[in-house]
Amino acid sequence: MSAPSAPQQVGLIRRFTNAGATTFAVAAAILVLVPLLAIFAYLVIKGIGSVNWAFLTQTPKPPGEVGGGMANAIVGTGIILAVASVIGVPLGIGSGIYLAEYGRNRFGDLVRFTADVLNGVPSIVIGIAAYSLVVVPQKHFSAFSGGVALGIMMIPTVARATEEMLLMVPNVIREAAYGLGIPKWRTTLSISLRTASAGVITGCMLAFARVAGETAPLLFTAFGNQFWNLKLNQPTAALSLQVFTYAISPYDDWHKQAWAGALILIVLIVGAVAAVRITTSRGMLKGGS
Amino acid sequence: MGVGIEVRGLNAWYGKNQSLNSIDMTVAANHVTAVIGPSGCGKSTYVRCLNRMHETIPEARAEGSVKVGEMDVYGSGSDPVEVRRRIGMVFQKPNPFPTMSIYDNVAAGLKLNGFRNRKQMDELVERSLKLAALWEEVKDSLHKKSGASLSGGQQQRLCIARALAVEPEVLLMDEPASALDPISTSKIEELIFQLKQHYTVVIVTHNMQQAARVAEFTGFFLMGSLIEYDKTEKIFTTPADKRTEDYITGRFG
Numbered sequence: 001m002s003a004p005s006a007p008q009q010v011g012l013i014r015r016f017t018n019a020g021a022t023t024f025a026v027a028a029a030i031l032v033l034v035p036l037l038a039i040f041a042y043l044v045i046k047g048i049g050s051v052n053w054a055f056l057t058q059t060p061k062p063p064g065e066v067g068g069g070m071a072n073a074i075v076g077t078g079i080i081l082a083v084a085s086v087i088g089v090p091l092g093i094g095s096g097i098y099l100a101e102y103g104r105n106r107f108g109d110l111v112r113f114t115a116d117v118l119n120g121v122p123s124i125v126i127g128i129a130a131y132s133l134v135v136v137p138q139k140h141f142s143a144f145s146g147g148v149a150l151g152i153m154m155i156p157t158v159a160r161a162t163e164e165m166l167l168m169v170p171n172v173i174r175e176a177a178y179g180l181g182i183p184k185w186r187t188t189l190s191i192s193l194r195t196a197s198a199g200v201i202t203g204c205m206l207a208f209a210r211v212a213g214e215t216a217p218l219l220f221t222a223f224g225n226q227f228w229n230l231k232l233n234q235p236t237a238a239l240s241l242q243v244f245t246y247a248i249s250p251y252d253d254w255h256k257q258a259w260a261g262a263l264i265l266i267v268l269i270v271g272a273v274a275a276v277r278i279t280t281s282r283g284m285l286k287g288g289s
Numbered sequence: 290m291g292v293g294i295e296v297r298g299l300n301a302w303y304g305k306n307q308s309l310n311s312i313d314m315t316v317a318a319n320h321v322t323a324v325i326g327p328s329g330c331g332k333s334t335y336v337r338c339l340n341r342m343h344e345t346i347p348e349a350r351a352e353g354s355v356k357v358g359e360m361d362v363y364g365s366g367s368d369p370v371e372v373r374r375r376i377g378m379v380f381q382k383p384n385p386f387p388t389m390s391i392y393d394n395v396a397a398g399l400k401l402n403g404f405r406n407r408k409q410m411d412e413l414v415e416r417s418l419k420l421a422a423l424w425e426e427v428k429d430s431l432h433k434k435s436g437a438s439l440s441g442g443q444q445q446r447l448c449i450a451r452a453l454a455v456e457p458e459v460l461l462m463d464e465p466a467s468a469l470d471p472i473s474t475s476k477i478e479e480l481i482f483q484l485k486q487h488y489t490v491v492i493v494t495h496n497m498q499q500a501a502r503v504a505e506f507t508g509f510f511l512m513g514s515l516i517e518y519d520k521t522e523k524i525f526t527t528p529a530d531k532r533t534e535d536y537i538t539g540r541f542g
Contacts, residue, residue, distance in 0.1 A: 194388050
């Protein structure tokens, strides 16, 4: 017995629609890739020539002198991002847990709304807030204040990602834990959060990558520095600031270094995200989800 | 060893809807007791009241007296977490912890309650997996494979092992085989038969043949009330209530 065949014409129209939709999806996917690849390629072309050992190990030379590097800015970015992560990740995950597990009420709605608004606040405004909250009372610019500004920016992204991921954990998993006599707080931390960990880590990395390149909030918090500084309470160089300063300078050599700085910044962000992915996926089990 | 259960005047609500009406039931220690009835009759709610799982649902509450051995489940000083530690539960759908290894799944109830003795834990995990008739199938991949990588039937036996590892006195099973194929189902039923040596088992089922096969006692629920409760044989051959007879002869439900 043969399968009933559809009229020839319907088959044609369906195949045509199918081909059209597939072509559109593929084209859209390629179009999304183009800007990213173009930016990266352009950065490599413009910047790779100035990336050398001196660039990675030396501090900036005075204006007019050729050479020097951004070692202090690379380290400074690392310090500021470390402070930001120490503030943004625990607070973000904590409020995400509250929203998902306890926040089905008015207060939860308020927190959720606030987080969404905070996510849309221009980064320079966050910088001003950190300036008036940290820099003014301390009376000097510092890596710490830069970290606070970026940390605040991380919180809403991390919180909402954590909430979404925890809500995706099926309730039967929580019930299984309650049924074993595991208290609710333990269930949340060791069962729900652990089950959602892959998504929560992705959220943290997104927030991290987003703030890693921020310049505006650092202008009047970390401020920048032409010299080495490893202290949290002193003005500190950051790659994004250094790129900004060099790019608007009148010196050709600084322009080249700005390109190199931007390239290094992107490579470091990609490297950090990849490193976290690899370390966290190592513990994954066969057949786990 | 298992302990008996004494239920007196148990009522339960979801919000304003009363789903259990004054249930009285005495469950014998070290026996299997089945709870049957049509969908929505309150049989799942009933067993979830026995270990205070019912109240984890928002707006759900229960009142009455439940005594499990010496423990007063709804007594004023009773802690639901402690109750659930002593009354294990197996759910309708297998629900292993997906990010944990087979070993960690079984050990979860111990580890997360602060149990630290590694050697004793190894022994308990092995004993529980053997009791759940899963040991031979997983002993070589205890730490390598996730609990979620097992087949449905294996997952359910893993969940049984997980419940047994915390050494409860009573095991509640809420339709434990309804999501499984016939071969896995018969394995679970065999297992239930073995388990009553060590535990008191209460099993909810919508499969009457299953109740007849595994349980010594059977209770028939209808619209939130316990209509009839007797020896399984009696329920299935000469039920006292017309409604029980109608249900087991397939006239409704």
